[in-house]
Amino acid sequence: MAPLEHYLIVSALLFAIGVVGVVVRRNAIVVVMSIELMLNAGNLAFVSFGRFLNSMDGQLIVFFVMGVAAAEAAIGLAILILIYRNRESTDVDSLNLLKL
Amino acid sequence: MTPVFPVIHWPYLLPVIFVVLGAVAVLLWDTFFRSRDRTFLAALTLTTLAAAGGATLSALPGLPGGAVSFGGMFVFDRFSGFVFILILIASFISVLIAAAQMSLDEAPAGEYFALILFATSGMMLMAGTRNMLMIFIGLEILSLSLYVLAGYLRFDLRGNEAALKYFLLGSFAAGFLLFGMAMIYGAAGSVDLARIASHLHSHPLSRNPAFMLGLGFITVGLGFKVAAVPFNMWAPDVYEGAPTAVTAFMSVGPKAAAFAAFFRIVLMVGGYAGENFIAVLWVMAALTMTVGNLVAIWQANIKRMLAFSSIAHAGYILVALVAAQRGEALATGGFLYYLLVYSFMNLGAFCVVVASGRGGEERTRIADFAGMGYTRPVLAAAMAIFMVSLAGLPPTGGFVAKFYIFSAAIKAGYVWLVVVAVLNSVISVYYYLRLIVVMYMQEPGAGVDEGAVAGPERVSSYAFAALLLAVIATLELGLFPGAVIEFALRSGVLLN
Numbered sequence: 001m002a003p004l005e006h007y008l009i010v011s012a013l014l015f016a017i018g019v020v021g022v023v024v025r026r027n028a029i030v031v032v033m034s035i036e037l038m039l040n041a042g043n044l045a046f047v048s049f050g051r052f053l054n055s056m057d058g059q060l061i062v063f064f065v066m067g068v069a070a071a072e073a074a075i076g077l078a079i080l081i082l083i084y085r086n087r088e089s090t091d092v093d094s095l096n097l098l099k100l
Numbered sequence: 101m102t103p104v105f106p107v108i109h110w111p112y113l114l115p116v117i118f119v120v121l122g123a124v125a126v127l128l129w130d131t132f133f134r135s136r137d138r139t140f141l142a143a144l145t146l147t148t149l150a151a152a153g154g155a156t157l158s159a160l161p162g163l164p165g166g167a168v169s170f171g172g173m174f175v176f177d178r179f180s181g182f183v184f185i186l187i188l189i190a191s192f193i194s195v196l197i198a199a200a201q202m203s204l205d206e207a208p209a210g211e212y213f214a215l216i217l218f219a220t221s222g223m224m225l226m227a228g229t230r231n232m233l234m235i236f237i238g239l240e241i242l243s244l245s246l247y248v249l250a251g252y253l254r255f256d257l258r259g260n261e262a263a264l265k266y267f268l269l270g271s272f273a274a275g276f277l278l279f280g281m282a283m284i285y286g287a288a289g290s291v292d293l294a295r296i297a298s299h300l301h302s303h304p305l306s307r308n309p310a311f312m313l314g315l316g317f318i319t320v321g322l323g324f325k326v327a328a329v330p331f332n333m334w335a336p337d338v339y340e341g342a343p344t345a346v347t348a349f350m351s352v353g354p355k356a357a358a359f360a361a362f363f364r365i366v367l368m369v370g371g372y373a374g375e376n377f378i379a380v381l382w383v384m385a386a387l388t389m390t391v392g393n394l395v396a397i398w399q400a401n402i403k404r405m406l407a408f409s410s411i412a413h414a415g416y417i418l419v420a421l422v423a424a425q426r427g428e429a430l431a432t433g434g435f436l437y438y439l440l441v442y443s444f445m446n447l448g449a450f451c452v453v454v455a456s457g458r459g460g461e462e463r464t465r466i467a468d469f470a471g472m473g474y475t476r477p478v479l480a481a482a483m484a485i486f487m488v489s490l491a492g493l494p495p496t497g498g499f500v501a502k503f504y505i506f507s508a509a510i511k512a513g514y515v516w517l518v519v520v521a522v523l524n525s526v527i528s529v530y531y532y533l534r535l536i537v538v539m540y541m542q543e544p545g546a547g548v549d550e551g552a553v554a555g556p557e558r559v560s561s562y563a564f565a566a567l568l569l570a571v572i573a574t575l576e577l578g579l580f581p582g583a584v585i586e587f588a589l590r591s592g593v594l595l596n
Contacts (some may be wrong), residue, residue: 072271
């Protein structure tokens with residue numbers, strides 16, 4: 001079996017890709033996908049730590065996080081659909097009614 | 101291996117159970133008897149919150165220090181009890197404000213109150229646990245409800261924008277929080293704060309990169325939720341764009357819950373993190389106060405001004421956190437008292453903003469408040485009291501609360517942080533009192549309704565009830581703070 005470090009490196013990479021995606025991409029749907037990537041990086045870290053610490057906690061937590069992530073995606077997409085209907089765009093930069 | 105069933109203390113769970121059942125009842129009632137009338141649903145929500153408050157109060161006296169249910173997933177100690185009461189009061193007043201806001205009349209009523217109740221249950225779960233997973237789940241229950249509430253007026257473009265910004269930045273922060281928790285789990289082998297603390301006691305990890313990274317990411321995640329600088333950029337936009345009643349709710353309750361969780365984490369685990377962690381919190385507190393107060397001066401929109409003011413207040417609370425981290429008992433009690441006073445004065449200020457609107461239209465520019473001392477004397481007087489209290493001047497609750505937090509910080513040895521905080525309080529007096537000047541010393545601008553000048557002042561009975569509660573509490577907590585301070589100080593002891 002691969003050592004713990006390998007899993008953690010993949011997890012850290014996923015997290016970094018997610019963070020960069022949120023910061024760089026302008027399409028709100030891609031931003032939501034990047035956020036999901038961050039959550040899944042956390043999941044991967046939990047699972048691999050759980051496996052290597054011989055503790056069930058890590059494996060269990062992932063199920064809760066997946067449930068939360070699904071609810072979050074549902075609400076996020078609902079908000080996006082609402083915005084698309086009202087203004088025909090999901091570009092984050094076009095959201096400038098409220099001054100920054 | 102035989103399964104071990106966790107100990108469950110049902111009486112202490114009752115407040116949360118009441119709130120969740122109430123939320124379901126509101127949803128079901130709305131589904132089967134859909135009507136445009138919000139009065140009944142508001143009453144049902146208020147009853148639920150009152151029942152939960154009663155359950156909390158009746159559970160407190162018999163408490164032998166604390167009760168742990170579900171193996172640490174739910175902890176009811178004096179700290180949780182105080183935060184529960186505070187959250188329930190904040191939700192109660194928010195529901196009154198929501199019932200008074202006319203622009204919400206056009207939106208469906210049932211979901212609104214159900215979401216407020218669900219958010220309340222999330223806050224309570226977040227404040228009453230010592231398990232990091234539960235903190236995450238409570239935070240998400242709370243946040244998901246708030247994302248929907250922020251965009252509740254579906255055809256309002258500003259509301260849409262607020263909801264999306266809140267959602268994107270809030271979930272971004274949740275990602276950080278989760279990853280930080282995973283790192284701490286890896287380093288200390290548990291997500292239960294008590295077990296992490298006992299692990300750290302025997303294996304110091306203050307040089308362990310995973311542990312420190314985890315603590316840092318958790319600070320980022322919770323910093324977003326309490327809108328601490330530099331994680332505050334969402335707050336002004338979301339506060340401005342969301343319906344005012346929702347803004348009132350989210351400026352108080354979620355902040356209280358996130359700070360309660362933050363306190364629990366820092367008090368139980370932060371002590372093992374070493375000086376660098378305290379230094380980070382110190383800088384965050386100083387920055388949050390300064391940026392919040394300085395930027396608030398330039399705001400022309402009252403909701404934005406109150407947003408920056410609430411950022412500044414998060415800074416003062418962080419001062420208490422820094423002091424509490426040093427084991428200063430006064431700091432935790434002062435923090436609880438501050439949150440209580442802050443809830444009343446902030447909700448009161450937002451309530452005035454809601455009540456001063458005409459018809460479905462909101463008046464949120466500071467210039468709209470010109471001459472209000474003569475056209476709407478009752479509202480203006482209430483607003484003046486809240487502003488004085490937010491500025492931290494006697495004889496209001498804001499003064500006493502600041503006094504306790506600052507003296508705790510001095511006792512803990514953070515004299516310079518208190519100097520920064522006091523200078524900030526002086527700056528804040530400028531923009532709080534400017535509103536009073538605008539209300540009493542400027543002529544009403546064009547477009548002020550003449551009817552309000554001649555006829556008696558009309559304030560909806562819900563808004564009036566909310567204002568009465570907030571005004572009495574703000575003055576009472578400033579003039580006769582003894583009993584509540586004592587309660588807060590006794591509640592400042594965490595169950596370990």
